[in-house]
Amino acid sequence: MSNHSTKASESRRKGPVQLRREQTSQDLSDRSLLDNHDSAHFTHTDPWRVLRIQSEFVEGFGTLSELGPAISVFGSARTLKESAYYRLGEEVGALLAKAGYAVITGGGPGTMEAANKGAVEAGGTSVGLGIELPFESGLNEWVDLGINFRYFFARKTMFVKYAQGFIVLPGGLGTLDELFEAMTLVQTGKVTSFPIVLIGKDFWQPLIDWMRCTQVPGGMIAEADLDLLQIVDDAASAVAAVVEGSSGHLSSTS
Numbered sequence: 001m002s003n004h005s006t007k008a009s010e011s012r013r014k015g016p017v018q019l020r021r022e023q024t025s026q027d028l029s030d031r032s033l034l035d036n037h038d039s040a041h042f043t044h045t046d047p048w049r050v051l052r053i054q055s056e057f058v059e060g061f062g063t064l065s066e067l068g069p070a071i072s073v074f075g076s077a078r079t080l081k082e083s084a085y086y087r088l089g090e091e092v093g094a095l096l097a098k099a100g101y102a103v104i105t106g107g108g109p110g111t112m113e114a115a116n117k118g119a120v121e122a123g124g125t126s127v128g129l130g131i132e133l134p135f136e137s138g139l140n141e142w143v144d145l146g147i148n149f150r151y152f153f154a155r156k157t158m159f160v161k162y163a164q165g166f167i168v169l170p171g172g173l174g175t176l177d178e179l180f181e182a183m184t185l186v187q188t189g190k191v192t193s194f195p196i197v198l199i200g201k202d203f204w205q206p207l208i209d210w211m212r213c214t215q216v217p218g219g220m221i222a223e224a225d226l227d228l229l230q231i232v233d234d235a236a237s238a239v240a241a242v243v244e245g246s247s248g249h250l251s252s253t254s
Contacts, residue, residue: 056154060129063147064162067127070102071242072159074178075111075169085169088199089114090121091235092167097124099243104129104163106155107139107146111169116142129155160185164246165195167238170203186228195245197238198231205231 073092079085093103093115103119105112107128119126120142128143132150139146149155159166159178166182168175179198185191198204208226215221230245232238 053151053154056149056151057157060147060149060154060158061161063145064127064158067102067125067145067162069100069246070104070125070127070163071096071165071167071246072104072163072178073112073115073167073169074106074171074175075115076171076175077106077108077110077112078172079110079114079169081114085111085200086114088235089169090118092169092199092238093118093120093124093126094122095235095239096167097122099239101164101243102127104159105143106131106174107143107148109140111171113140113142116140120144129158131155156181160191160194165242166197167242168196168198170200183225183228187225193245193247195242196229197241197245198229199233199235199238201231201233 073089073096075085075089079089089111095118096103096115097119102125103115104127105115107116107130112128116126116128117140126142126144128139128146130139130146130148131152132148139148147158149158156178160182166178168179179196182191182194182196186194186196208229208231211221212223212226216223216226230241232241
């Protein structure tokens, strides 16, 4: 295989921009923002970067403002299509769509793709909020309404602002990041009546047990903080719980 054909398969997005071949070596926007210690360089670039960040919020707000009721679904990008978790994600997406909710995911592969697929096949609205990453393949084929972000914090705002709750399937660091951010926002009263439902007792219960046995006795969190979470084992229970819990959030924002 020629070097050109090998490079032709390389592709990633940089915000709304598609990069291929040699262009994929461009630095990540988040990394440029957080990792650059050249103060003189910062003086010249930060004002422009602020405008770019502002544009991401404007684009997100403008695109999603009329979305209607929605639930954000999280899980691993590494979930294989033959996995039980993938099938569970499809079922979650379909049941949410049938309940009248749009499905918001990170737009990537794995569980995110599964939830988007389930929503589309059930006739619902499928949303993907992508992020610029070094080895990222772009939005999955089941995303009907997609936005690509450069900055994690702008993207994370959209996950919470335009959803009435979270359903969280087994996942890795990104999934945990979204889970604990949601818990913090609810615990500190930044959002109200915001249900957080975890699917997979075998996966999640050890984490909850550690929090209860280590953090609670140490005074790091209160026992009541764990009541923010509901753990179930099937898609129907997850959707029922999040729909019931989201009713207060809908009325408080209407």
